Amino acid sequence: MICNVVMAGGMAHLADQLATGKKLRDCVAEMYKTNRHVIFTGNGYSAEWPEEAKKRGLPNLNTTPKALATFNSAKNKAIFKKLKVYEADETDARAEVMYENYNxxxxxxxxxxxxxxxxxxxxxxxxxxxxxxxxxxxxxxxxxxxxxxxxxxxxxxxxxxxxxxxxxxxxxxxxxxxxxxxxxxxxxxxxxxxxxxxxxxxxxxxxxxxxxxxx
CATH class of the missing domain: 1.20.58 (Methane Monooxygenase Hydroxylase; Chain G, domain 1)
Known part of the structure; x- marks a missing residue:
């Protein structure tokens, strides 16, 4: 579900940019420039990537509690609501259920x-x-x-x-x-x-x- 939301969120952003009259190439180039710091062409399972990600200022949510702590962040609530996946209170409820399951x-x-x-x-x-x-x-x-x-x-x-x-x-x-x-x-x-x-x-x-x- 999360991967689908990430993909849908990216496509929704691209659609919003196209709706302003920008050319597709320019929109894609701008998105790439903004997000290129998350792209890693090495071995994502090696010890190299976490170190590189840290240098780039990317979070390393390598445990369930760390990941759950960000699930119902304001940013995530906004994209869930925009894509009609969850309302804000539903996101909080979902996070609580996952915490309960883990514990x-x-x-x-x-x-x-x-x-x-x-x-x-x-x-x-x-x-x-x-x-x-x-x-x-x-x-x-x-x-x-x-x-x-x-x-x-x-x-x-x-x-x-x-x-x-x-x-x-x-x-x-x-x-x-x-x-x-x-x-x-x-x-x-x-x-x-x-x-x-x-x-x-x-x-x-x-x-x-x-x-x-x-x-």
Whole structure:
């Protein structure tokens, strides 16, 4: 929808210019001159483009909260209204719905992760450690790694307990605080997957998902 609005807005502007009696070539040349700073012919997925965009004064809305914060800006409301997409209050409502969807999704994912740690991963770690009771020389760094899962899970619980109540602040908090903690915990669990006895790991591994049909 956004891409369609961008295209329609550009064409509407061009039509308005043509309606003043200007030649098509002159209108297009003027639009190009005005907007050429957004054109990048390099690799848009490389680290080069964000740096170049910053030099050109272009915004880098690389997270959902950053993008949502601009969705119902005065400029966007004006173009939505002009093209009869949304009225101003409808734009605000749409932004609120997207915030709610983002916040709810992250909350569910974080709580699900905690549940998976406490009912699946940690019990499996405990069973694995029991197998090394009489052979401590082979335990390696399992105790440290498994302990990190417990600590990481507790930290995730703590950050979840401090989520702000403002819908915008909540989204930013989930993005900047909760998600990084989930990523950190995930990294420890990835290490654990390589230490646990295969039969103890409680969830399907990538290997199982990809190659189980060959068995």
């Amino acid at each position: 709810t999704t992250l909350a569910i994912e974080a709580k699900t992760m905690i549940h998976m740690m406490e009912t699946g991963i940690l019990p499996a770690c405990a069973k694995d450690l029991q197998k090394y009771t009489n052979c401590k020389a082979l335990v390696g760094d399992r105790e440290q790694v498994y302990g990190s899962i417990k600590a990481g899970t507790q930290k995730l619980k703590e950050v979840l307990s401090k989520v702000p109540h403002s819908i915008q602040e909540e989204a930013t908090y989930y993005c900047d605080v909760v998600k990084p903690q989930m990523v950190a915990l995930r990294e420890v669990v990835d290490t654990t997957e390589g230490l646990l006895e295969s039969g103890l790991y409680p969830y399907p591994t990538y290997e199982t998902l990809l190659y189980s049909h060959h068995h």
